[in-house]
Amino acid sequence: MFDAAERSALRASLIAKARADPSISGAALVGSAARDAEDDWSDIDLVLQLAPDADEPRTVDAWTALVGELTPIADTFDLFAAGVRYRVFLLASSLQIDLSFWPHDQFRATDSAFQLLFGSPTPPSLPTQPDQHQTIGMGWLYALHARSALAREKCWQASMMLDELRSSVITLMCLRHGLNPWHGRDVDRLPDRERMKLEASRAPRVSGWDLDPSRCELTRLLFDEVQRIDHAHAAALRPAFQQLWTPLITVR
Known part of the structure; x- marks a missing residue:
C-alpha cells in the first residue's frame, strides 16, 4: 500500500520531469491536491500541455x-474526451x-480545482451540470427495464437496472x-432524511421478493x-409511473 510520502515524492518527480521535457510546455494539478483536500486515499492527477x-x-x-x-506499473489504460488522452496508471503499490x-x-x-504549475492556459471551460430532463428520462427507462x-x-x-435507477435518483437529489453528483462524489453529504430514503430502497438480496419492493420504492x-422539478411533467408521467410502481410480486 502506498503512503502519502511516497505519493508526494512521486508527484514531485513527475513535475520536475515535466518542467525539463521539451515536449511539455505547461502543467497543472487537478483533483484533491488542487483543492488542498488530499487524504490517505487520494491519487495523482497531473494535466500536461x-x-x-x-x-x-x-x-x-x-x-x-x-x-x-x-515505480513499478501494474497496468494502464486510456480514456479519450474532447481530443484529450487520459492515461490512467495502476501502480504495484x-x-x-x-x-x-x-x-x-x-x-x-x-x-x-486547477492549480497551474507552469504554462499559459486558455480561458477555462467549467463543467455544466447534468441535464435534469435527460436524467429523468434515463431514470424511467431503467425503471421499465x-x-x-x-x-x-x-x-x-434487474439488480443492475435498479443500480442505474438509483444513480439517476441520486443525481437529481444532489442537484x-x-x-456534486459526479460518480457519487457528494452523495454522502446529502441530508440524513435523503440518505435514509436511499438506504430503505436497497434490496438486501438478489431475489424477486427483495428486488421488487426496491424497484417500487426507487420509482416513487x-x-x-420530478414533482419537485416540474409539476406539469410529473402530472404527465403519473399514469405511467403508477403502473411502474405497482408491485409485480404480491404473495410470498
Missing part, C-alpha cells in the same frame, strides 16, 4: 516509460496516477441540494424528484 510541435503518441509512450522507471495530455491550444481548466427483467425472472439484470423516489 503538449508543446506545439510535440508528437503526442511518442510523448505519451515516453512518459509511460518514465513512470515505469520511477495500488496508487492511481492520471496523466492527461492536452493539445497546446486546448490546455485549460475544466473544473474549479427493471420491471421487465423481474417479470422474466432475470434477477441479476437539488447543490451537491424518482417521481418525487
